[in-house]
Amino acid sequence: MKRTITLLLLASLAICCKPAADPDPGKTDDPTTPVVPKPEPEPEPEPEPEPEVKGQCIDAPLVLSLEAVPELGSAGVIAVWSSDGKEVDRIDLSDLASVSTRADGEMIPLSPINADAKFNTTMDALKSGSRYRVVHYTPLRIKDKSLIINLHNDALNWEGSYYVTIDEGVVKGHKGVAKDEWSFTVKSKPSGNTLKVRPDGSGDFCTVQGALSYASTLGKDTEVTVDVGAGTYNEPLFLRDKNKVTIKGASRTATVISYPNNESWCPGSGGSRSSRPVAGTAVNTAGGRSLMLVENCDALTLSNLTLENSFGELKGQAEAIYFNSGTNQHRLTIENCRLLSYQDTFLCKGVVWVHKSLIAGHCDFIWGYPKACLFENCEIRARAAGYIVQARIQNASDKGFVFLNCDLSAEDGVKDGSMYLARSGGDSKVFDNVTFIGCTMSSVISPKGWYSSPAPTPATPTATSGWKEYGSTDYAGKPLSGHSAQGKYLSAEEAAPYSSREAVLGW
Numbered sequence: 001m002k003r004t005i006t007l008l009l010l011a012s013l014a015i016c017c018k019p020a021a022d023p024d025p026g027k028t029d030d031p032t033t034p035v036v037p038k039p040e041p042e043p044e045p046e047p048e049p050e051p052e053v054k055g056q057c058i059d060a061p062l063v064l065s066l067e068a069v070p071e072l073g074s075a076g077v078i079a080v081w082s083s084d085g086k087e088v089d090r091i092d093l094s095d096l097a098s099v100s101t102r103a104d105g106e107m108i109p110l111s112p113i114n115a116d117a118k119f120n121t122t123m124d125a126l127k128s129g130s131r132y133r134v135v136h137y138t139p140l141r142i143k144d145k146s147l148i149i150n151l152h153n154d155a156l157n158w159e160g161s162y163y164v165t166i167d168e169g170v171v172k173g174h175k176g177v178a179k180d181e182w183s184f185t186v187k188s189k190p191s192g193n194t195l196k197v198r199p200d201g202s203g204d205f206c207t208v209q210g211a212l213s214y215a216s217t218l219g220k221d222t223e224v225t226v227d228v229g230a231g232t233y234n235e236p237l238f239l240r241d242k243n244k245v246t247i248k249g250a251s252r253t254a255t256v257i258s259y260p261n262n263e264s265w266c267p268g269s270g271g272s273r274s275s276r277p278v279a280g281t282a283v284n285t286a287g288g289r290s291l292m293l294v295e296n297c298d299a300l301t302l303s304n305l306t307l308e309n310s311f312g313e314l315k316g317q318a319e320a321i322y323f324n325s326g327t328n329q330h331r332l333t334i335e336n337c338r339l340l341s342y343q344d345t346f347l348c349k350g351v352v353w354v355h356k357s358l359i360a361g362h363c364d365f366i367w368g369y370p371k372a373c374l375f376e377n378c379e380i381r382a383r384a385a386g387y388i389v390q391a392r393i394q395n396a397s398d399k400g401f402v403f404l405n406c407d408l409s410a411e412d413g414v415k416d417g418s419m420y421l422a423r424s425g426g427d428s429k430v431f432d433n434v435t436f437i438g439c440t441m442s443s444v445i446s447p448k449g450w451y452s453s454p455a456p457t458p459a460t461p462t463a464t465s466g467w468k469e470y471g472s473t474d475y476a477g478k479p480l481s482g483h484s485a486q487g488k489y490l491s492a493e494e495a496a497p498y499s500s501r502e503a504v505l506g507w
Contacts, residue, residue, distance in 0.1 A: 058157075063148055064166070073093060088156065096140075106310075108265060109265050113283060125152070133272045164184075209237055218242075221244055231254075246300075249303065261311060262309075264316055289317055290320065323347070330349075341365065342365070344364055346361075346367070353501060354373070366388055371393075372402065373402070374504045378403070379407045391432045396464070403437065404499065407439070420448070450487045461487060
């Protein structure tokens with residue numbers, strides 16, 4: 001199998017025969033003819049400047065184009081080297097024995113990446129500030145007649161020059177790539193605080209994580225906008241210790257960030273470590289099962305995009321996002337987005353406003369420990385039978401989860417009466433504070449409303465603690481009643497503290 005090489009011709013040199021000299025116009029054989037002064041020669045035009053070589057994104061995939069659909073071998077190394085001969089990244093095909101490849105091309109670990117797992121080149125360490133989140137990722141992907149090579153996060157430097165080597169046999173029937181056959185340079189560092197992400201390389205970054213890693217190097221409280229263009233970005237994400245970041249897509253259907261993750265692949269809700277793991281050493285801190293992990297970040301905004309944990313099965317915890325505020329005070333805004341998964345779609349702490357967004361799942365798909373989390377004018381969509389909320393609120397007086405003017409809907413085929421508003425985790429040390437105000441509930445919601453085993457805390461709700469609702473109606477506008485006694489129907493006066501963003505969140 002041969003490699004197709006395309007050369008970009010920046011300049012050309014034309015060589016041709018010199019024509020015979022014209023007679024001197026100032027000289028004549030006829031003495032009676034007036035002498036015509038010889039004209040001054042035209043000045044030589046200034047040469048056109050050579051095209052500026054801008055280089056590629058620091059996080060751009062490398063593409064090896066072939067004459068036939070490639071088939072990966074089982075051994076050999078793809079390596080990237082700096083111009084001075086230092087290896088800066090590698091993908092070892094022997095590590096592929098630790099993964100399987102799904103029909104969509106994503107590479108999935110065969111064994112859990114837990115604290116004891118040994119780091120290899122089918123894993124990545126996503127950098128944010130001085131911390132690293134260990135995740136599984138897809139280093140190689142076959143698309144048509146090309147091999148797409150996804151380098152590890154933070155492998156390259158701005159304006160660096162590099163070359164690529166590929167061992168013979170990495171692609172079956174391919175002779176490999178030698179030192180002098182494939183080189184590239186990286187763009188200059190972006191200027192300003194708006195970072196453009198474009199999958200075609202026309203922006204500052206090609207991946208969302210590349211932009212987040214760079215954003216975390218700016219001042220902790222410097223406002224940064226990550227402008228993510230239309231496209232599907234197949235990658236997990238990590239942001240740590242960075243405030244005032246806005247991640248803005250083109251629209252909530254045009255910009256999709258999607259990657260499969262799950263409790264069985266990366267156990268636990270996730271954490272980060274202080275150094276990048278060395279190949280062959282224990283991971284120690286697993287990066288967790290969410291698509292996006294956020295740690296210790298205030299004033300984060302997500303708008304006009306989709307976060308999808310594409311694990312795609314009805315069993316196993318698989319968050320689209322885990323917003324982890326260690327102080328339970330950090331703020332998160334989600335505006336006009338889609339959060340998609342099945343079990344445990346949205347996990348949060350802190351103070352959260354979700355507005356005009358879709359959250360879809362089937363089992364405890366909104367859950368966590370927030371001081372206050374308000375869903376306002378949102379669609380809460382059941383994808384199968386289950387439970388919407390599992391609250392673990394730290395203080396009896398905290399608002400917890402509040403749903404204001406939301407639509408509780410279902411996908412086609414979900415059985416009527418098969419979805420409950422909430423169920424308890426059964427821990428008497430935390431509180432099941434969940435409130436629905438003015439919500440429209442489809443027939444998917446159980447006539448009992450609340451799932452009462454185990455009993456919530458408190459078992460007998462009050463106007464400030466436990467399971468509560470006010471103004472619930474069906475799709476015909478008929479007021480709902482008869483939900484289980486573990487939930488309280490509020491009066492208009494009791495409902496007032498839950499009836500606006502300012503009342504619930506204080507901002």
